[in-house]
Amino acid sequence: MTKREGLRVERHFSEPGVHPFDTIQWEHRTAGIANEKGEAVFTQEDVEVPAAWSQLATNVVVSKYFRGLQGSPQREHSVRQLISRVADTIRDWGRRGGYFASDEDLEIFHAELCAILVNQVAAFNSPVWFNLGAEPNPQVSACFINSVDDTMDAILTLAKTEGMLFKWGSGTGTNLSTIRSSVENLASGGTASGPVSFMKGFDAFAGVIKSGGTTRRAAKMVILNADHPDIVDFINCKVREERKAWALIEAGYDGSFTGEAYSSVFFQNSNNSIRVSDEFMRAFLEDKEWRTYAVTDRTRVIGTYRARDLMRQITEAAWACGDPGLQFDTTINEWHTSPNSGRINASNPCSEFLYLDDTACNLSSINLMKFLAADGSFDVEGFRHTSQIMLTAMEI
Structure with missing residues (x-):
């Protein structure tokens, strides 16, 4: 030896x-x-x-x-x-x-x-x-990517995981496309809440937990695939809240980033990004239709849109409030350094760390x-x- x-x-x-x-x-x-x-x-x-x-x-x-x-x-x-x-x-x-x-x-x-x-x-x-x-x-990694399954236990576990990571000064990113949409049924009957609804809870925890205990606020990335049935709701969720903040500011509330106007509305504690594939970009360039599919049955079409209409909504939302951004899924996975270990579904909040689910990196x-x-x-x-x-x- x-x-x-x-x-x-x-x-x-x-x-x-x-x-x-x-x-x-x-x-x-x-x-x-x-x-x-x-x-x-x-x-x-x-x-x-x-x-x-x-x-x-x-x-x-x-x-x-x-x-x-x-x-x-x-x-x-x-x-x-x-x-x-x-x-x-x-x-x-x-x-x-x-x-x-x-x-x-x-x-x-x-x-x-x-x-x-x-x-x-x-x-x-x-x-x-x-x-x-x-x-x-000590927790010394700055960037974490977390996964979530389509169960209430997994969703609540993610909230706890994110909270503890924020407490010790780190940021997290998660692709919520595994969570069934708000137009799909639950096994026990009724309709699912959808990822955007759960985002409100995640956002609230991020807002009240200062990252590092007393040093900086939480850093959070939320991602949804372009073929998820709730994609339109996701695109516009932050714009709707932005308009509420504008109304509060006009009514005299403090409009600074720590003021009452923005602390009173949702989705102010995360970056939102949409995963778009080359297929989506080609549909946009060629003015074709784009379909969304059920999370529980990937063969079932839920919605059909013009790709250019979706892109227009994305750009108008980004103009109004800075989100959502775009992550180019096909290119990201073509550049993957260890594809045999799994695909890349998400990134950290700043998006310089794009890697496997449930991993972390030091910077x-x-x-x-x-x-x-x-x-x-x-x-x-x-x-x-x-x-x-x-x-x-x-x-x-």
Whole structure:
């Protein structure tokens, strides 16, 4: 049996025997966040931050990522504490998992990661900063895709799953096309509610649960296939609510995004997208009919529309309120990297993560300007090294 070799790490940003925190200037500031009226909603005085960081970066990091009850001894008060909480936890997990060839490689990795983070060369997604090192079993993935079956138990389970993901700072996306339409019958008699009705409940939970506990609101994607019988209702559901909000604003209610007008109407806590296939797009281009089919019997036609009429409704709705968007199902699945594991039905709220149902991903961002020299040259080696360090950290 071949002995496994661990990872070797070389220095690029750090120096032997010198902690990256000791290579930069630090200063104390007051961090603050104001609402749209200019009223202070968050203030923390005497926080230690790198002198090179902007005041905006200071305000965001302190208000969103520092852990501990404000005013208590447990409250973080320095970026040193924040980065150490995250980087030290990753280092300890890396040691426990046997990722590195030697203790020296582990320590170099840790130093490089600290240097990258404190100098704003790269950053993790928010759940890492929220939870890593602060919770025993931290939720560190930002993006989740959840599935749902056509049963009441599954629908209510999805509501609970989404709520817990929102609580720890993550976003979710689900394709609700598996839920039977509002024109189909229930096995026990009567007519089904349809996905748009259940969306009201999902939306309400998302609105009351601030993602990350106290840091940001929930991020949510709702998707419906273009051949679902409730597609017209889905296209226009947000427009109807938008018009109600306009009426409330005209009546004198606060029209800001946190005001009473929009908090009084449905569907304000999610992105809505429609899955369209190449077949639908061809029907649109050729001005042909488009059919919708029963969820419980895919051979039964429920509705027939002109594809161009549907597209017109989609574009008018998007003009009025920004939703729905389009996801091109055929292209997405043609580009699928692991099609044998199943098809791609949904995405995360921002739609950069399109993958299998019931999966999640970690995100990080690299600051490309850090690698651009005054003469226009690009530090390829530094970029490659940063990518390797960040990917290793995310893998751990």
